[in-house]
Structure formats: structure tokens, C-alpha cells
Amino acid sequence: MADDDLSMGYLVHWAGRLLRRLADRKLKAIGLTSGHLPVVNALAQAEPMSQKALAEWASIEQPTMAATLARMERDGIVERRPDARDRRVALFSLTAATRGKIGALRMAVEEVNQEALSALPADQRATFRHQLETMARAMEKRLGEEL
Amino acid sequence: MADDDLSMGYLVHWAGRLLRRLADRKLKAIGLTSGHLPVVNALAQAEPMSQKALAEWASIEQPTMAATLARMERDGIVERRPDARDRRVALFSLTAATRGKIGALRMAVEEVNQEALSALPADQRATFRHQLETMARAMEKRLGEEL
DNA sequence: AGAGGTTATATAGCATGCGATCTTTTTCCA
């Protein structure tokens, strides 16, 4: 790929695919995938949570979260139960088996993080991370405005 | 999403999704999608190209490129013809209609680029882009080594 | 020439994403 054509979009998307593959490889050993991460992280901190809350937490559209949760439920990673106070709502929690994997999961994530950041000089890492977040938040705002 | 949980992988993937949505929105007007970009860019510079060459150029796996090209052919964006010298090879070129869109396409990409980069101070943009590329190349190397 | 390895595509199977819609419940106000 010629250097001039490495647009921001291409670059970010490329890096994202690579990080994802790397993460999925490590997570395979504990029976999880990168797509499960935001859900498990969220539920590890606050249980139970509705599909809506999970989707917002992960910045993912509702149909995408619905599909992810359906797969996770099918695979015994999360459990769904109705909300007694609102019959529209489904509440999700981690299964005991998944709770036992949280430690290994955090370790795997941390490894990928280190591998990615180790490509940059130590004194640039924090700034880089921050810039990435700034850009993402700006894009999110942009996307919202245009609707 | 709590700040501590914004792992590198999550951040990059998030930014990638947002950039992609933004790009797709702009490209919709000219009848293209972000997935078409690397192919159109490549063919705009060197025609014709085999599926293999396109996949390598775009850093995408062969089956993914095969599917993308099949859709693009179906939608009249590219044309496929056999290679006289090697019957295994399929050579792809842009259709005349697509060639006429290259200008608009470049403009749309440039717009998204600017929108993304404008979130950062001007004097940090070049460095940031470079860091992103460095990280991606490192991840690519990593991924290759582990096989 | 022919066996065996290499290469270029094709296919299957599945995960993740998105937008657009439909249904069921809740809410809320006239």
C-alpha cells in the first residue's frame, strides 16, 4: 500500500483488525473472543445489566448487542432473566464459569495492550492513547450531529 | 465505559468503527462503501490487478477480498477477466462508471481525514499518524511471527 | 512425461457491525 493512501480511516481500521486478531488468539485459550470483552467487563463491575445499558456502555448499536448477547447466552457465558419491574427489559449476568475467567481475561487484555504499546517509545504511550480517545470522542459527536 | 477499561484494542476498534460509519455515510452519495476504497484506490493506480495482489495491497485475507470483489463485480464497480498467461488468475479493472467517481471519492476520503485529524492539535497530527502506522506494522509483524 | 509441491481462487461456516422495521410495554398528558 502506497504511503500516500494510508488515510486515517484505513490506518485505524487496519490497526483495529490486527489488534483484534491478536486478542482473539490469546482469548481462544479461555473460550472467549474480543467481542465478548466489553460485556464481560461491564457485568464484572455491575450486575445485572439490561441489553440497552450494555449497548450504551460498549458504544455498540442495539441489534449488534442483541446478537452478541444471544451468542453469549447460547455459549453459556451470560444468563438472561426478565426484569420484574419492567416486562420489556431483559437483565443479563455472568455465569459462574465466566466469573472464574475474569482474571485470565484481564491478563490477556493487558498482554495485548503491552504488545501494542511497546511499539512506541515509552514516553509517547500515554499521549498516544489519549489522542486516540480524543479522536474517537470527536468522531462520535460528529456522527451524532449529522443525524 | 469506565476510563480504566479503555484498552488499546477497544479504543482502536471503536475509533475504527466510527470512522468507517462516517466514511460510509459520505460515500453513499457516490454509490460506494469504505470496503471498496482500497480496491478502487489500487486499481486507479495500476490496472489490471489479480485478486491476490489486491488482497496483499489492502492487507486483507484472500477470502475477504474474494467476497468484496464478488460484490463489487455484481454492483458494476469492477470487471473481471481471465489472465491469458495463467488460467488460475482473475484480473480486475475498474468500470468506466467507477473511474468517473474517483475524484469525488478522493474528496470524500479527504474530508473524513480532516474531520478525524481536526480533533487533534495541528502540530500533533503527523506524529499521531506515524505512531498509528508504527503500531500497526508492529502488530502485523507480531501476528506473522506467532504462526 | 509424470509425481509432487506450490499457487491462485473458491467455498463453507461463523462472528461482528450497521440501518430499518416491527412488537410489546410503559409513560404521560389532555
Add this chain to the structure above:
DNA sequence: TGGAAAAAGATCGCATGCTATATAACCTCT
């Protein structure tokens, strides 16, 4: 209170990605 508006999920349809595997066409070396 009744009927409209809002909220939460469920579904459809499709694009993109990946891995694993199959197939067909070359190439090489004996």
C-alpha cells in the same frame, strides 16, 4: 382514563472479516 408517544427488544438483510479446507492450474525435478 384513554390514546398517543417513547422505550426496549427482536428481526431482517446485508457488508466485512477471519479460519479452514477444497479445487484447479502451474512448475519442478527426475
